Structure formats: structure tokens, C-alpha cells
Amino acid sequence: xxxxxxxxxxxxxxxxxxxxxxxxxxxxxxxxxxxxxxxxxxxxxxxxxxxxxxxxxxxxxxxxxxxxxxxxxxxxxxxxxxxxxxxxxxxxxxxxxxxxxxxxxx
Amino acid sequence: xxxxxxxxxxxxxxxxxxxxxxxxxxxxxxxxxxxxxxxxxxxxxxxxxxxxxxxxxxxxxxxxxxxxxxxxxxxxxxxxxxxxxxxxxxxxxxxxxxxxxxxxxxxxxxxxxxxxxxxxxxxxxxxxxxxxxxxxxxxxxxxxxxxxxxxxxxxxxxxxxxxxxxxxxxxxxxxxxxxxxxxxxxxxxxxxxxxxxxxxxxxxxxxxxxxxxxxxxxxxxxxxxxxxxxxxxxxxxxxxxxxxxxxxxx
Numbered sequence: 001x002x003x004x005x006x007x008x009x010x011x012x013x014x015x016x017x018x019x020x021x022x023x024x025x026x027x028x029x030x031x032x033x034x035x036x037x038x039x040x041x042x043x044x045x046x047x048x049x050x051x052x053x054x055x056x057x058x059x060x061x062x063x064x065x066x067x068x069x070x071x072x073x074x075x076x077x078x079x080x081x082x083x084x085x086x087x088x089x090x091x092x093x094x095x096x097x098x099x100x101x102x103x104x105x106x
Numbered sequence: 107x108x109x110x111x112x113x114x115x116x117x118x119x120x121x122x123x124x125x126x127x128x129x130x131x132x133x134x135x136x137x138x139x140x141x142x143x144x145x146x147x148x149x150x151x152x153x154x155x156x157x158x159x160x161x162x163x164x165x166x167x168x169x170x171x172x173x174x175x176x177x178x179x180x181x182x183x184x185x186x187x188x189x190x191x192x193x194x195x196x197x198x199x200x201x202x203x204x205x206x207x208x209x210x211x212x213x214x215x216x217x218x219x220x221x222x223x224x225x226x227x228x229x230x231x232x233x234x235x236x237x238x239x240x241x242x243x244x245x246x247x248x249x250x251x252x253x254x255x256x257x258x259x260x261x262x263x264x265x266x267x268x269x270x271x272x273x274x275x276x277x278x279x280x281x282x283x284x285x286x287x288x289x290x291x292x293x294x295x296x297x298x299x300x301x302x303x304x305x306x307x308x309x310x311x312x313x314x315x316x317x318x319x320x321x322x323x324x325x326x327x328x329x330x331x332x333x334x335x336x337x338x339x340x341x342x343x344x345x346x347x348x349x350x351x352x353x354x355x356x
């Protein structure tokens with residue numbers, strides 16, 4: 001193992017781990033200001049919506065919004081199933097199945 | 107007949123535990139399906155750009171962050187030093203700060219040691235699944251289930267990375283099996299599971315649009331953090347005002 005790669009892995013581990021762990025440890029027993037509690041309540045929904053945008057609409061660094069993007073097409077039945085059933089397993093499998101069909105047709 | 111009571115009690119306890127472990131495995135499955143194509147691609151890319159098998163796998167063990175690992179491979183291949191790779195990784199992964207803060211309220215009374223471990227296992231995908239599960243009913247979410255979710259997901263990531271390295275060019279295009287859509291599909295499912303009020307839907311739509319807009323001018327990791335911070339802020343202001351009105355009305 002080369003030392004630069006080892007040093008990079010150590011550095012990456014530290015700067016990835018600390019932001020993941022510190023808020024959990026520091027905030028868990030603390031009474032937070034009301035506004036911050038409200039703000040944090042919306043973080044899961046907000047961050048999922050924020051991450052969904054590039055994972056659907058970006059491919060290899062390029063944004064693609066139209067029907068030529070197979071993910072846009074696959075997203076429609078997937079969203080319908082998600083909204084109707086709210087089932088993680090069913091939605092994931094329907095999504096994978098739709099993408100498989102669409103990738104074959106495109 | 108032999109008295110079976112002790113064994114029965116023991117097996118009942120084991121059965122209770124295994125029920126919770128099974129729940130965790132069921133929750134981890136979509137994550138693993140999502141990790142599979144990404145991990146395979148990461149391993150293959152790492153191998154073809156000159157990383158050794160240990161470097162490839164240890165990065166998945168210790169760093170455990172898909173997008174940052176891809177960036178690191180590209181930077182290493184371009185001859186970047188450890189310091190610039192570390193700084194870049196910090197920014198690419200900074201969004202976890204928000205996720206960690208958002209989950210903290212569910213861990214009142216948990217030990218620091220547990221949280222030190224839990225934090226190491228916090229990824230976009232595990233965060234999404236934990237927050238959806240906590241939102242459903244925090245009281246019934248067992249630590250052993252969390253252990254199973256995190257352990258299996260991380261193991262899946264490591265094995266996929268290793269598999270990618272070993273197979274390299276032998277891996278088939280995951281798109282052929284629709285697997286490249288597993289992560290977006292999972293995000294869609296977990297997002298909809300958490301849309302309980304109309305305000306949630308409004309926040310989600312506004313954040314999505316903002317994330318797309320900001321993504322045109324900023325790197326996606328900055329766009330995602332900024333959009334999430336602003337979207338949640340918008341939701342909080344609306345709720346805050348409503349609470350204020352209710353207080354004034356009394």
C-alpha cells in the first residue's frame with residue numbers, strides 16, 4: 001500500500017466520520033431552540049428531495065430533463081406506486097423492473 | 107418426557123431477536139440492491155486506475171461514502187496529494203452533518219459508544235431508511251434492528267467494491283437489469299413514506315426544484331446541502347408562524 005493512498009484514506013475517513021458522528025453525540029440529550037427543532041423535523045424530507053433531483057436527472061455529470069432520459073420515464077410509475085402503497089420493497093422492485101424494461105426499449 | 111421449558115424460553119427469546127434482525131435485513135435489502143451497481147462500478151474503476159485490492163477495499167471499509175470514493179479515485183489518478191483529497195472529501199460529505207443532527211432527537215439516553223458506531227454507518231441511504239422508520243414509530247425501533255440494517259448495508263458495499271475490483275471489465279452493464287435505478291427508486295419510496303402532511307409535500311417540491319436550479323451553477327453536493335437547508339427553513343417558518351397564530355388566538 002502506497003503511503004499517499006494510505007494518508008488519503010486516513011484523511012478521508014476522519015473528515016467523513018466526524019460530521020456523521022459529532023451532531024449525534026452532542027445534540028442527543030440537549031434541549032434545542034423551538035425553531036431549530038422545527039427546522040430539523042423537515043431535514044429528512046428536504047434532504048431526500050434534494051438528493052433525488054440529481055439521482056434522477058443527472059447522468060455522468062450532465063443534466064437531462066426530457067423523455068430521452070430513461071429515469072424520467074421510469075420515475076412516473078415508481079412515484080405512483082410509492083404514493084399509493086408507501087411500501088419501500090414494492091416501490092424499489094417496481095422501479096427496477098420499469099427501468100429494466102425501459103432500458104431495453106430505448 | 108423431558109421438561110422442555112428452559113429451551114422453549116430460550117428459543118422464544120431467540121425468536122424474538124431474530125424477528126428484529128429479520129426486520130433489519132428486510133430494510134437493508136433495497137439499500138444493498140442500490141449499492142450493488144455503484145459498488146461494482148467503484149471497484150472496477152479503482153482497479154483500472156491503479157489502486158491495489160487493499161486500497162480499494164479499505165476505502166470502502168473506512169470511508170464508506172460512494173460519491174467521495176469516486177472523486178478520490180479520479181483525484182488520485184490525476185496525481186493529487188492526500189491533503190487536497192481530504193479537503194475535497196470533507197465538502198462532498200458535509201451533508202451528513204445535517205442528517206446526523208436530524209436523527210439526534212431519537213437517540214435520547216443512548217450511550218456515546220453506540221452513537222460513535224452509529225455515526226460511522228450513516229450514509230445517505232441508511233439515513234433515509236432510519237428516518238423513515240423512526241418517523242413511523244420510534245418506540246418499536248430496536249437497536250438490534252439498526253445494527254442489522256447498518257451492518258448488512260456496509261457489508262454489501264464492501265462486497266460490491268471487492269466484486270467490482272475482481273471482475274473489472276467482466277462486469278455487465280447494470281443498466282441492463284435496471285439496477286442503476288435502484289437508488290433513485292429507493293429515494294422515491296422513502297421520500298413518499300415521509301410525506302405525512304401537505305406542508306411536507308410542499309417542502310419536498312420546493313427543495314427538489316431548488317436543488318435542480320442550484321445544480322446548474324454549483325457542484326451537486328453544494329446544491330443538495332443548500333437546497334435542503336433552505337427547504338427545511340421554509341417548512342420551519344410556516345410551522346412557526348402557525349404556532350404563533352395559535353398562541354395569539356388563545
